[in-house]
Amino acid sequence: MQAGAAARIKEEAKVKAKQNVSLWDRLTAGIDTYLDICLEPAYGRIVVQEAPAVLGNALYPMALLAASLETLKRNGELDFEDIDLLSRMIDAMICKMAVMLPDATDPKKLRKHGLQIIGSLLAAFRRT
Numbered sequence: 001m002q003a004g005a006a007a008r009i010k011e012e013a014k015v016k017a018k019q020n021v022s023l024w025d026r027l028t029a030g031i032d033t034y035l036d037i038c039l040e041p042a043y044g045r046i047v048v049q050e051a052p053a054v055l056g057n058a059l060y061p062m063a064l065l066a067a068s069l070e071t072l073k074r075n076g077e078l079d080f081e082d083i084d085l086l087s088r089m090i091d092a093m094i095c096k097m098a099v100m101l102p103d104a105t106d107p108k109k110l111r112k113h114g115l116q117i118i119g120s121l122l123a124a125f126r127r128t
Contacts, residue, residue, distance in 0.1 A: 038098030
């Protein structure tokens, strides 16, 4: 399941890269793709809700998130020392939103506002 999710996120990133989309925008597209995956009932239940308690947090999509943030840092576009901590915090926010979406009164609004919060957090560390 995780390998399939990672492959879908990577594929979205490749499409965006071919469109000359910035790494920041590819990161946002990857987060959005991951939320789509999290809304699939089996994935959401097994991976988002049950797996972290059993397996811990070293899962494929988080590794992609960490790699993207590390690349932004290496390129001088991200000013934050502890990429592992930042990745885990953002991942926690994404997973919490994924858990909330199926029962939300207005899932589109929740998703939009959740992505705004994540975007604002990332913007705080963005070098321009």
